[in-house]
Amino acid sequence: MNRLSFLFWLLSAACAAAQTSGSQFGTDNYVEYIPGDLPLILTSPHGGRLKPDGVPGRTYGVTGADANTQELTHAIANEIFTRGGRRPHLVFSHLHRSRLDPNREVVEAAQGNPSAILAWEEYHRFIEQARAAVVKKHGFAFLIDMHGQNHKGERVELGYLHSPAELNQPAEVLNSPGFVARGSLALLVKRSKMPYTEILHGTQSIGALIAANGFRCTPSPQMPVPDEPYFKGGYTTARHCTGQTTGFQLEANRTRLRDTNGNRLKFARAFVTALEHFLAAHMRVTLRK
Numbered sequence: 001m002n003r004l005s006f007l008f009w010l011l012s013a014a015c016a017a018a019q020t021s022g023s024q025f026g027t028d029n030y031v032e033y034i035p036g037d038l039p040l041i042l043t044s045p046h047g048g049r050l051k052p053d054g055v056p057g058r059t060y061g062v063t064g065a066d067a068n069t070q071e072l073t074h075a076i077a078n079e080i081f082t083r084g085g086r087r088p089h090l091v092f093s094h095l096h097r098s099r100l101d102p103n104r105e106v107v108e109a110a111q112g113n114p115s116a117i118l119a120w121e122e123y124h125r126f127i128e129q130a131r132a133a134v135v136k137k138h139g140f141a142f143l144i145d146m147h148g149q150n151h152k153g154e155r156v157e158l159g160y161l162h163s164p165a166e167l168n169q170p171a172e173v174l175n176s177p178g179f180v181a182r183g184s185l186a187l188l189v190k191r192s193k194m195p196y197t198e199i200l201h202g203t204q205s206i207g208a209l210i211a212a213n214g215f216r217c218t219p220s221p222q223m224p225v226p227d228e229p230y231f232k233g234g235y236t237t238a239r240h241c242t243g244q245t246t247g248f249q250l251e252a253n254r255t256r257l258r259d260t261n262g263n264r265l266k267f268a269r270a271f272v273t274a275l276e277h278f279l280a281a282h283m284r285v286t287l288r289k
Contacts, residue, residue: 041091047069048100055099058101075264079272089130140244140283143246155216157250161232161238162182175197187246201220201221205278
């Protein structure tokens with residue numbers, strides 16, 4: 001990143017942080033936690049830009065950043081606040097993915113570097129801190145792990161920890177308690193009165209609601225079984241969407257969604273509209289005061 005780009009990013013981040021309150025930082029500011037007042041946690045592991053000399057480049061695994069995912073996460077948080085005066089909890093890794101991948105177990109994530117290991121620990125500790133605060137206040141937490149992808153075919157991918165092959169099974173299998181328990185929405189299914197198939201790809205699924213607001217999405221009624229390649233949800237979703245926490249991994253395509261400020265705002269508005277409907281229908285949660 002050149003100096004001008006870095007300064008622009010720093011200014012954008014400062015402006016976004018100024019609209020929130022009480023940022024908490026890990027060692028060397030590699031990780032940031034911004035507390036909120038909703039039972040909603042947004043995490044952003046791959047949008048960081050920092051490449052400090054003290055954290056060497058990772059030598060294996062995916063090292064490319066998910067461009068503009070931190071900005072998209074802020075756009076969604078700001079849209080929620082604009083509509084209802086409330087804020088989700090936010091957790092960011094500011095290290096570039098070539099230095100740390102918080103969405104992997106620690107060996108692959110940090111590859112033995114002590115500073116990267118500490119940042120990985122602090123990142124997940126902040127998520128645990130947010131979960132504990134939210135569960136104490138609301139009785140449950142809803143987590144969305146924010147990512148970006150460039151797969152062919154413009155679409156948003158929602159990862160519930162099920163592969164396409166697993167999703168391509170009869171309804172009786174998808175609705176079975178054992179299958180539900182293996183996904184990231186187990187708690188939501190307990191609270192909802194609808195079968196799991198409806199929550200996964202029915203008319204009241206988050207995929208259907210996002211699609212109804214102008215963005216192709218899978219799983220959804222139009223695409224109940226995702227085409228490969230597809231990201232089903234990773235380490236963060238599997239680790240933290242347990243017990244009294246539920247949620248999913250969101251993979252936002254770049255074109256028309258996170259490539260410009262205007263497109264990020266359009267998607268943020270569409271996504272928050274869908275999320276409001278989804279949480280009200282299945283969790284009896286409002287995002288507004």
